Amino acid sequence: MHGIIKKFPGVLALGGVDLEVRAGEVHCLLGQNGAGKSTLIKVLSAAYQPDGGTIVWDGGTVSLTTPVAAMGLGISTIYQELDLVADLTVAENIFLGHEVSRGGFSRRSHANAQARALLERLGHGEISPTRPVGTLSPAAQQVVSMARALSHRTRLLILDEPSAVLDQEEVRNLFRVIRNLTAEGVAVIYISHRLEEIRQIGDRITVLKDGRTVATGLQVEDTPTQDLIQLMTGRSIEYVFPPRRPADDFGDPVLEVRGLSVSGVFSTVDLTVHAGEIVGLAGLVGAGRSEILEAIYGARRPSTGTVSVAGRRLRSGAVAASVRAGVGLCPEERKSQGLLLDHPVFHNITVSTLARFSRGGFLNGAAERAEAEQLTTALDVRPAGVNRPVRNLSGGNQQKVVLARWLMRECRVLLLDEPTRGVDVGARTEIYTLIRSLADKGVAIVVVSSEIEEVLGLADRVLTVREGVVVHEAPATELDESRVLDLVMEGSVA
Numbered sequence: 001m002h003g004i005i006k007k008f009p010g011v012l013a014l015g016g017v018d019l020e021v022r023a024g025e026v027h028c029l030l031g032q033n034g035a036g037k038s039t040l041i042k043v044l045s046a047a048y049q050p051d052g053g054t055i056v057w058d059g060g061t062v063s064l065t066t067p068v069a070a071m072g073l074g075i076s077t078i079y080q081e082l083d084l085v086a087d088l089t090v091a092e093n094i095f096l097g098h099e100v101s102r103g104g105f106s107r108r109s110h111a112n113a114q115a116r117a118l119l120e121r122l123g124h125g126e127i128s129p130t131r132p133v134g135t136l137s138p139a140a141q142q143v144v145s146m147a148r149a150l151s152h153r154t155r156l157l158i159l160d161e162p163s164a165v166l167d168q169e170e171v172r173n174l175f176r177v178i179r180n181l182t183a184e185g186v187a188v189i190y191i192s193h194r195l196e197e198i199r200q201i202g203d204r205i206t207v208l209k210d211g212r213t214v215a216t217g218l219q220v221e222d223t224p225t226q227d228l229i230q231l232m233t234g235r236s237i238e239y240v241f242p243p244r245r246p247a248d249d250f251g252d253p254v255l256e257v258r259g260l261s262v263s264g265v266f267s268t269v270d271l272t273v274h275a276g277e278i279v280g281l282a283g284l285v286g287a288g289r290s291e292i293l294e295a296i297y298g299a300r301r302p303s304t305g306t307v308s309v310a311g312r313r314l315r316s317g318a319v320a321a322s323v324r325a326g327v328g329l330c331p332e333e334r335k336s337q338g339l340l341l342d343h344p345v346f347h348n349i350t351v352s353t354l355a356r357f358s359r360g361g362f363l364n365g366a367a368e369r370a371e372a373e374q375l376t377t378a379l380d381v382r383p384a385g386v387n388r389p390v391r392n393l394s395g396g397n398q399q400k401v402v403l404a405r406w407l408m409r410e411c412r413v414l415l416l417d418e419p420t421r422g423v424d425v426g427a428r429t430e431i432y433t434l435i436r437s438l439a440d441k442g443v444a445i446v447v448v449s450s451e452i453e454e455v456l457g458l459a460d461r462v463l464t465v466r467e468g469v470v471v472h473e474a475p476a477t478e479l480d481e482s483r484v485l486d487l488v489m490e491g492s493v494a
Helices: 037-044 067-073 090-094 108-121 138-150 168-183 195-201 225-233 289-297 319-324 334-338 345-350 365-379 395-409 425-440 452-458 481-489
Strands: 002-008 011-017 026-030 052-057 060-062 075-078 156-160 187-191 204-209 212-219 253-262 266-274 278-282 304-309 327-330 413-417 444-448 461-466 469-475
Touching: 002 037, 011 037, 011 052, 026 037, 026 195, 026 225, 037 075, 037 156, 037 187, 067 075, 075 138, 090 108, 090 138, 108 138, 138 168, 168 187, 168 195, 187 195, 195 225, 204 225, 225 481, 253 289, 253 444, 266 289, 266 304, 266 444, 266 469, 278 289, 278 425, 278 452, 278 481, 289 304, 289 319, 289 327, 289 413, 289 444, 319 327, 327 395, 334 395, 345 365, 345 395, 365 395, 395 425, 425 444, 425 452, 444 452, 452 481, 461 481
Parallel strands: 011 212, 026 187, 026 204, 075 156, 156 187, 278 444, 278 461, 327 413, 413 444
Antiparallel strands: 002 011, 002 052, 052 060, 204 212, 253 266, 253 304, 461 469
């Protein structure tokens, strides 16, 4: 891949990426969340069409117009979120889309035999081809996904965070399978945040940062972990954060979380946030950060633990009770989880405060619009006008609308999950200033961000979460990016 460019509205996701993968090697693709790794492999698998650059396969330039075209060349991708059909059998999933048939009729016995051969090739002959996939463990489901990839005569296998759902023994077996495949000449692109895995399975490394290649073709054995972390943390964008207030200016504890757990997701989280304080949660995608916020908010019922606001214990798993207590959540996926896209701006702002505008069972639309107009003016939401559909706003202005909703509610606790995802640099600074101004007014704020620079620059105190466990807590001023990356990736930096 040479000079690959991919643009989305308002975002340059890939700004000229280069990647070379050789037959029979495991090529590790590294980078922080948002570096462009997922976009790059979606271009390679033809889920996205590039806006520039070339892809060369076997020495000739190719145009991969559809995923079917990519699979026809032997390019198979196994995404972190497996795309299996739970109610179909193992064999039916393996041959889904290219069924074993004759004369228009399925040949089930032949499909089962071929599926069994593929599973045995992967060292998992114990998995029955006739078993429904939904009854298998996550590790076994991943094996089925690999078998499906091999059913296409794969020459290049892309694995996106394949060890995320595996225990240590299952990871060892995964590595054994990968080594068997590379011994047969199959090329593997391996994406992982776990640097210790790169040492065990990788041959060469390419590092992405901010949608660009910052290093490629690095030999694993010749590249120290500290050098990899330095490459991943090198920045091309400067962030402007508002000044922090002294820690002794914080007020009394507002949010208190004790022993909060959700089985299989995160465990025993203790967290106190004072009035005026911003606490950041740093960690990788899948570490449990978003789920912690959801459990605090009541959108996810915890298996153990308590959440209290201003000394009053909240009923677990009850969003309405949390909102009444003054807790607001700006979710990670604002378009699917936080906004009514086809509704006007004013309705998105007033949706959590409708009782204020209700008289005799009827809403006072004029009052809704008037109060929403005041907030959008104060937050400089552009373009002006609260009657336009929120879908038509940019990402940064959509995020301001979600924040305006909780400003109208006058929250005591604000939970922010990826508050600047998809937001341009200028709007980021505005949102940072708004968040700090809310803290200065006494709001207790918890921020989740995949960008370590953002967490360190915005928060007063940082909790580092790894695989569902808080492994470190410190004032943000005592941390740097290398230290946080080392904590979340279990690297070797002292």
